[in-house]
Amino acid sequence: MLTARGMASSLGGVVQACAALRAGIARPRPIPQMQVVAGHDQVPIPLTGHPVHGLTEGYPVGPRWIRLAAAAFADFRTQPGAPAVTQQGFWTRCDVVVVLPSIRHQRFQTADVDCMPSLQAGVIAPLIRVLGIPVDAEAVTVVDAGQAGTASALVRVRERILAGEVQAGLILAVDSHLDGMSLEWLAANRRLKCDGQPCGLAPGEAGVCLLIESGTSAAARAASVSAVVAGIAYAAGTEAAHSMADGGRRLADAVASALGQSSGTTIFAGPLITDHNGEAGRSEAIAMALQLLHQRRLVAGNQVVIPASSLGDTGAASGAVGVCVAAHGFLRQPQAGAAAAVVSLGELGDPGVVVLTRAG
Structure with missing residues (x-):
């Protein structure tokens, strides 16, 4: 059962963003660090993207992920049904799963490198400290399955809940196509939407937080069920x-x-x-x-x-x-x-x- 959600996106938190999506609203901005050519004169102009304005500008990959995830968790904490970080009893029976883009992919030039130790030390451990939840960073699971990562994380959480190992799972999904490395990789592979490539993507970024609970856990907390x-x-x-x-x-x-x-x-x-x-x-x-x-x-x-x-x-x-x-x-x-x-x-x-x- 889904009992609480949070988001950091170019359209704001989870309530604002979902309402804006329903209304077809977008908030694109120029991305100065990536120039594309436009028009018959081939004049360089900034690429258009969807950054979380004021949150991630200037940050490299790891710190950018941390800031997006922390902002999503902050939004999550304001929603009905979200447990307090001080509820030690809840967090001891809650699985924490972080969903990231595939680090096996050419995007990060790490296809043949074991990045998990550095990822654990450079992203997961500082993220858990920033969130302030009483969870051992070593116990956090990283799912690097890209777009399908949320489904993969939900499979894990469901299995652990059904096995009685935990009663809840916190899923933090985060990605950004707006860091320098990702933009260069997208440009090199002609995947960015511009005049010369109309069937391309507009780079965005977001952090999302989902709380999945067993029926018993949700009932014990009197938490309303979203889905x-x-x-x-x-x-x-x-x-x-x-x-x-x-x-x-x-x-x-x-x-x-x-x-x-x-x-x-x-x-x-x-x-x-x-x-x-x-x-x-x-x-x-x-x-x-x-x-x-x-x-x-x-x-x-x-x-x-x-x-x-x-x-x-x-x-x-x-x-x-x-x-x-x-x-x-x-x-x-x-x-x-x-x-x-x-x-x-x-x-x-x-x-x-x-x-x-x-x-x-």
């Missing part, structure tokens, strides 16, 4: 085997698996919240998945929701953003459907799907 996690599917991918056609098939299989857990043979007609970011390859993969699902008579008449149209590409945070958007829809639109699916495809071909249903 119920009814189905989850995740499958690890490898860059060598990844193609967008293969990604579309794997994504369709993951959606079918998650829907099978939640609705059985019922045709799913709820919204599909995707990580489509404007790139042709990702669009093709999502379109192929939808076509296959229609052929299997698993979905029909679905609204496709694209948070990146307002927030830019938020990478590893996009799945958690989608969960927040789904929960917000349940709370703010009583007349809307009873279920939503968050559909993600990682850079390495990892499909991740989360099906949520309305509480009660």
Whole structure:
């Protein structure tokens, strides 16, 4: 059960951002450190992106992630149902999972390097100190599955809750495509949206915090439930085997698996919240998945929701953003459907799907 959420994004905290997304509002800004050419005269102008203004400018990768995650947690603490950091009893039975972009990917030039020790010392340990929660940093799990990381983290949390090892899980998902290294990598691979590359992505960044609890834990705290996690599917991918056609098939299989857990043979007609970011390859993969699902008579008449149209590409945070958007829809639109699916495809071909249903 999802009992509390928090977010740091270009559109503000979780309540403001989800309301703005619903209204189709965006707040793009020029990114001075990355110049692109525009118009017939090929005049250099700043790239357009979606930064969390005033929070991350000038920070490199690790500190940027920490600031985004800390801002999301600060927003989380203001929401109804969020436990106080002083509640030692709660945190001792809460799993903490941090979702990051894939450090196996070429983006960070670390594909053949074991980065976990430096990641633990340089990001996780200082993050836990900043958050102030009574949790041992060594016990924090890092999921580096990119866009599909939230689904992977939810699989872990669900397994541990069902096994009775914990009663809750705090998931912190964070990513930024606006640090210098990421921008250079995106530019080198011609993935940035500009005049010469209209089918590119607008770089964004976000931190998202999700609290998942067992029914017993939520009832004991009298916490209201925003949504119920009814189905989850995740499958690890490898860059060598990844193609967008293969990604579309794997994504369709993951959606079918998650829907099978939640609705059985019922045709799913709820919204599909995707990580489509404007790139042709990702669009093709999502379109192929939808076509296959229609052929299997698993979905029909679905609204496709694209948070990146307002927030830019938020990478590893996009799945958690989608969960927040789904929960917000349940709370703010009583007349809307009873279920939503968050559909993600990682850079390495990892499909991740989360099906949520309305509480009660």
